[in-house]
Amino acid sequence: MTITVCHLYPDLLNLYGDRGNVMVFAQRCRWRGIPVRIMEVNLGDQVQFEDYDFLFIGGGSDREQGLMVEDLTARVNNLRAAVEDGLVVLAICGGYQLMGKYYRMPDGTEIPGLGLMDHYTEAGDTRLIGNVVVDAELGGIKTRLVGFENHGGRTFLNGIQPLGKVLHGGGNNGSDGTEGARYRNVFCSYLHGPLLPKNPALTDLLITLSLQRRGQDHRLEPLDDNFEELANQAMIEKLLGKK
Amino acid sequence: MNLRLILAVIVGRLAMFASRLTGRGRGSSLPGKLALRIYPAILDHYRRQPRKGVIMVTGTNGKTTTNNMLVGILEQAGHKVVANREGANLMTGVVTAFIRSGSITGRVSTDYAVLEVDEAVFPLVSSLIKPDMVVVTNFFRDQLDRYGELDTTVKKVLEALKKLTSDAKLILNGDDPLVARLAVESGLPALFYGVLPVQELSVGASYSREAKFCPLCGASLLYGIYIYSQLGDYSCPGCGFARPNPDLEASAVFEEETGIKAMVRGTDGHWEVRLPVRGIHNLYNALAAFSASLSLQVAPQTALVSLGKYLPATGRMESFCYNNRRVLLNLVKNPTGFNRALFALLGDHEAPKQDVLIAINDNDADGRDISWLWDVDFEMLALQPEKFSQFVCSGQRAEDMALRLKYAGVPVWMVDIEKDYQQAVDQVLNGKGDSVGILATYTALWPVEKILSRQAERVKEHDDYSLSPVS
Known part of the structure; x- marks a missing residue:
């Protein structure tokens, strides 16, 4: 079967090289002989989220994010149904905040999110900026994720499961030691870098889940991940020191 | 007479002299830093100096x-x-x-x-x-x-x-x-x-x-x-x-x-x-x-x-010559500039095959977030792999650069990680291509330029208008 990827608003949300996530997801499918098709969905385009296997949404600047909220709110029921059905989603930074209940501004006004998940975000006094290492358990395997965060919002999980535990960096809010969030097959994170290239275990989990949703339950063929592991390890050593 | 101003200038000048003497740094920001600390209004004073x-x-x-x-x-x-x-x-x-x-x-x-x-x-x-x-x-x-x-x-x-x-x-x-x-x-x-x-x-x-x-x-x-x-x-x-x-x-x-x-x-x-x-x-x-x-x-x-007769400053498309091969050094700092530099490599019809060195650092002056490498269209290199003999990745984020090239579709056997600048420069200077292209971020540019100017000959077309290099 062909995996169909939905890259949401690539025209709007093109900060921090996040399109690298889509490129890496697609390449790792192709290298295994799994056909993959990337559809770019922009403001106002017709979309049925159920038809997709993997959805990626990134972050943008404030104004662009405003435009996106408006557009997505109009399609929220369609998206919610797909998420509840097990659509695999990766949401980064602004996209992550948007999946939750609201973003509270310093003056107390709340910008409503899509409310697909229970987390909420409050504006912070300073930005959390820097390299991050996270301990995560992915498909039963312990993995160390690395990335770069740059966000002013403080996100609180409100009962939902984090993506992992912060070993270095700020994470969701700089205080509770969590990073990112998970709900069904939705994975959220503040990490740019982009996230997927240096964290192939996460990429492969997303591919596996996309296939499983279509009833294809098989182990992925291993790839030569030499560069991936070197890049991941170099950052861990830089931040945590050599083992 | 303003004694604080004079003190600020003297300390600034001493710092300039000292950095030149020790050969450490190029003395283009420390003097100003010290002078500002001694006399914060110094710019106010200097504002009134230019006549026109x-x-x-x-x-x-x-x-x-x-x-x-x-x-x-x-x-x-x-x-x-x-x-x-x-x-x-x-x-x-x-x-x-x-x-x-x-x-x-x-x-x-x-x-x-x-x-x-x-x-x-x-x-x-x-x-x-x-x-x-x-x-x-x-x-x-x-x-x-x-x-x-x-x-x-x-x-x-x-x-x-x-x-x-x-x-x-x-x-x-x-x-x-x-x-x-x-x-x-x-x-x-x-x-x-x-x-x-x-x-x-x-x-x-x-x-x-x-x-x-x-x-x-x-x-x-x-x-x-x-x-x-x-x-x-x-x-x-x-x-x-x-x-x-x-x-x-x-x-x-x-x-x-x-x-x-x-x-x-x-x-x-x-x-x-x-x-x-x-x-x-x-x-x-x-x-x-x-x-x-x-x-x-x-x-x-x-x-x-x-x-x-304009002559570019360091890293703005500087030319060197090594064993009759042209070596082009270029500063890269954002996707648009990087794309321009890649176009220049691909557009060089004089050199059928090139050795390429890319050195990426993530110090403050380079930008600590190197995500922008994924906004650069490296895919254009993979469309014409026959134009290149190898890609050597160096600098603090050499591994990330190699990874980026891999996902752009450049065959991994053409990509090497060599974190040591000297080794990396040697590897491209002695490569099999007809010319050498070197792209480096801000703080990687200096060490690479220093090695190049020791080993290769700088190509100058106009000696009468030379500019001091970047700090």
């Missing part, structure tokens, strides 16, 4: 080149000029430039100060030294972690411009909507420069395009032609904002082996411009400097002579 005016050059790319070109033109015209020609474009670099050119008592005998100012510190510096003229080159995404988002940067520059006196003059790149908007919104008198938008110049879609929406009303911008990134022939269907009719416009652009030439039409005539550096981005830089000089009443012929 203060000109600032800001924007994302091309600041150093534009600034150096304008300095060259003004000097050619017989003016005395103070400038921070080393690319030291933060507050401390600006102060250092004045200290270097002035006397112990802080007197600076000069006609103009021509100052390259980083776009993020422009609001601060321009509030302390009110410029009489501001040249804005372009706005691209650059080192986001240091500056916040591009929108914010542009808005801050705009707010700073609004605080200038109403006779301050703007020299603006009319082909960049993010720059052209500054005239509309600041209300300051402006001259626009641009390149006639014709299909032959369009290099096709590039991902790292910034202005998809009208900066004034938010509607989607319509483009006739993209020249590169968001530069081109734009118009807004919503509010009518559009590419202004340029006061200085280049056409008949022709890339030659040794540089670029074009016809340039101004309000008072038209001329042929010939530059000894390649790339349409350098034509834009020359148009910016030429516009500014015409506005300062420099004779066009004088400006053209000066532009014709």
Whole structure:
């Protein structure tokens, strides 16, 4: 079967090289002989989220994010149904905040999110900026994720499961030691870098889940991940020191 | 007599001397740092020194080149000029430039100060030294972690411009909507420069395009032609904002082996411009400097002579020679500049096969977030792998660079990680290709340039106008 990827608003949300996530997801499918098709969905385009296997949404600047909220709110029921059905989603930074209940501004006004998940975000006094290492358990395997965060919002999980535990960096809010969030097959994170290239275990989990949703339950063929592991390890050593 | 000022200058000068003596650093920002600490009002004093005016050059790319070109033109015209020609474009670099050119008592005998100012510190510096003229080159995404988002940067520059006196003059790149908007919104008198938008110049879609929406009303911008990134022939269907009719416009652009030439039409005539550096981005830089000089009443012929012998500063397409092979060194700092550099590699028909070194660091001056490498169109390299013999990745983030090339589709056997600069340079200098291309971020550029100048011969076409290198 062909995996169909939905890259949401690539025209709007093109900060921090996040399109690298889509490129890496697609390449790792192709290298295994799994056909993959990337559809770019922009403001106002017709979309049925159920038809997709993997959805990626990134972050943008404030104004662009405003435009996106408006557009997505109009399609929220369609998206919610797909998420509840097990659509695999990766949401980064602004996209992550948007999946939750609201973003509270310093003056107390709340910008409503899509409310697909229970987390909420409050504006912070300073930005959390820097390299991050996270301990995560992915498909039963312990993995160390690395990335770069740059966000002013403080996100609180409100009962939902984090993506992992912060070993270095700020994470969701700089205080509770969590990073990112998970709900069904939705994975959220503040990490740019982009996230997927240096964290192939996460990429492969997303591919596996996309296939499983279509009833294809098989182990992925291993790839030569030499560069991936070197890049991941170099950052861990830089931040945590050599083992 | 102001003793604190004198003390500040003396300490600054000692620091300059010491750094030259020890050979550590190039002494282009520490002197200013110390002097500012001793006498914070020092810029106020220096503001009053230039007899004819203060000109600032800001924007994302091309600041150093534009600034150096304008300095060259003004000097050619017989003016005395103070400038921070080393690319030291933060507050401390600006102060250092004045200290270097002035006397112990802080007197600076000069006609103009021509100052390259980083776009993020422009609001601060321009509030302390009110410029009489501001040249804005372009706005691209650059080192986001240091500056916040591009929108914010542009808005801050705009707010700073609004605080200038109403006779301050703007020299603006009319082909960049993010720059052209500054005239509309600041209300300051402006001259626009641009390149006639014709299909032959369009290099096709590039991902790292910034202005998809009208900066004034938010509607989607319509483009006739993209020249590169968001530069081109734009118009807004919503509010009518559009590419202004340029006061200085280049056409008949022709890339030659040794540089670029074009016809340039101004309000008072038209001329042929010939530059000894390649790339349409350098034509834009020359148009910016030429516009500014015409506005300062420099004779066009004088400006053209000066532009014709422009020599690039370190890392702005510097040439070396090693064993009869050409070695090109280029600074890369953001997706647009990196794409331009890759186009230059692919467009080199003299060299059928090239060895390429890419050195990526993530120090503060490089930008600590290197995510932007994923916005560079490395895929274009994978489309023509036969043009390359190898890619050596070096610098603190060598592994990330190798990974990026792998996912761009460059065969992994062509990619090596070599974190040691010396080894990395040796590997490309002794490679199997016909020429060598080296691309490095800011702090990786120095060590690489140092090794190159020891091992290879620097190619100089004009010895009479040499610039000091970047710090």
